[in-house]
Amino acid sequence: MKLLEERILKEGKVKEGGILKVDSFLNHQMDIGLFEEMAEELYRLYGSENVTKILTLEASGIGIACIVGQRFKCPVIFAKKSKTKNIDGAVYTAEVESFTHGKTYEIIVSKDFLHPTDRVLIIDDFLANGSALSGLVKIVEDAGATLVGAGIAIEKAFQPGGDMLRKKGVRIESLARIKSLREDGGIEFC
Amino acid sequence: MKLLEERILKEGKVKEGGILKVDSFLNHQMDIGLFEEMAEELYRLYGSENVTKILTLEASGIGIACIVGQRFKCPVIFAKKSKTKNIDGAVYTAEVESFTHGKTYEIIVSKDFLHPTDRVLIIDDFLANGSALSGLVKIVEDAGATLVGAGIAIEKAFQPGGDMLRKKGVRIESLARIKSLREDGGIEFC
Numbered sequence: 484m485k486l487l488e489e490r491i492l493k494e495g496k497v498k499e500g501g502i503l504k505v506d507s508f509l510n511h512q513m514d515i516g517l518f519e520e521m522a523e524e525l526y527r528l529y530g531s532e533n534v535t536k537i538l539t540l541e542a543s544g545i546g547i548a549c550i551v552g553q554r555f556k557c558p559v560i561f562a563k564k565s566k567t568k569n570i571d572g573a574v575y576t577a578e579v580e581s582f583t584h585g586k587t588y589e590i591i592v593s594k595d596f597l598h599p600t601d602r603v604l605i606i607d608d609f610l611a612n613g614s615a616l617s618g619l620v621k622i623v624e625d626a627g628a629t630l631v632g633a634g635i636a637i638e639k640a641f642q643p644g645g646d647m648l649r650k651k652g653v654r655i656e657s658l659a660r661i662k663s664l665r666e667d668g669g670i671e672f673c
Numbered sequence: 674m675k676l677l678e679e680r681i682l683k684e685g686k687v688k689e690g691g692i693l694k695v696d697s698f699l700n701h702q703m704d705i706g707l708f709e710e711m712a713e714e715l716y717r718l719y720g721s722e723n724v725t726k727i728l729t730l731e732a733s734g735i736g737i738a739c740i741v742g743q744r745f746k747c748p749v750i751f752a753k754k755s756k757t758k759n760i761d762g763a764v765y766t767a768e769v770e771s772f773t774h775g776k777t778y779e780i781i782v783s784k785d786f787l788h789p790t791d792r793v794l795i796i797d798d799f800l801a802n803g804s805a806l807s808g809l810v811k812i813v814e815d816a817g818a819t820l821v822g823a824g825i826a827i828e829k830a831f832q833p834g835g836d837m838l839r840k841k842g843v844r845i846e847s848l849a850r851i852k853s854l855r856e857d858g859g860i861e862f863c
Binding site: 506511518542550552 | 702705706735738740742748750751754782
């Protein structure tokens with residue numbers, strides 16, 4: 484998606500260790516107008532799939548997922564990262580390893596909100612090693628729901644997550660696919 | 674706001690310790706159509722205030738804040754709860770005590786995104802003891818920005834946060850104000 488690539492080139496900053504900072508428009512400050520354009524593109528790709536639920540992971544997926552849910556006119560669920568007093572009852576769980584935070588945690592979704600009749604589109608801001616997306620896919624499968632696919636803002640195509648999950652048959656549509664991030668700040672798209 | 678109160682009465686569940694579960698429409702599964710109505714009401718209240726930034730706190734404030742930001746046509750910033758590899762440089766910080774999680778943590782906002790020229794509307798899902806809102810107010814003040822006020826989905830008016838902050842001169846508009854939560858599940862509004 485040209486608009487997103489241009490924004491990444493203009494405002495993205497490459498940090499040590501293959502980290503791309505896009506916090507001026509994607510995951511700290513959020514440009515809702517850009518999210519609307521991203522939602523429109525994802526609707527073009529998945530609009531005929533009768534999506535009934537959008538699923539994402541807290542925190543940085545939530546903003547994009549809400550604007551996508553608005554376009555698809557369906558509820559948005561965000562998987563939570565830790566058990567709080569506020570979730571009880573039966574939950575689906577998965578283990579996720581965070582690339583950014585360097586630790587493993589459990590994600591949970593209440594069984595009340597995902598059902599075998601659901602057709603689920605997963606939304607996230609980044610796809611790198613694929614751990615978060617794998618966890619969300621597992622939760623959809625555990626619920627017996629149909630996974631329509633995933634809509635990702637930025638895929639780091641030089642990391643293995645996208646290939647691994649596509650090989651397993653998951654449809655992944657990434658709005659920007661990065662081929663390489665250079666230490667000198669250079670960003671190349673696929 | 675009648676629509677929100679009706680939804681709380683219909684789907685809210687009262688748990689031990691004064692906890693109100695509204696995770697079927699507000700903060701686990703999110704009803705974006707409801708968020709649009711809430712954003713419309715907040716625009717009626719704050720629309721003449723020339724808001725330039727919406728500020729919220731991850732994770733459960735983000736969804737509402739994005740739909741509000743869409744209505745106000747301005748960027749949305751979410752304060753982050755822990756220092757990750759992805760934020761560096763200068764930040765505003767505040768200490769927040771979580772009612773739900775029972776612990777204290779630091780919230781941070783990059784100095785890149787809040788400026789003295791900004792007119793900030795704070796959005797959050799709950800107001801109870803006021804710790805999160807106080808932290809966000811402190812960050813707006815530290816930035817030298819103008820605090821327009823706060824838009825809260827659900828205020829627990831029987832807890833001290835709302836009164837405390839109103840006494841300090843903060844304008845708070847809560848879309849549903851709860852007077853009491855009874856152990857038998859009864860919910861009474863102000």
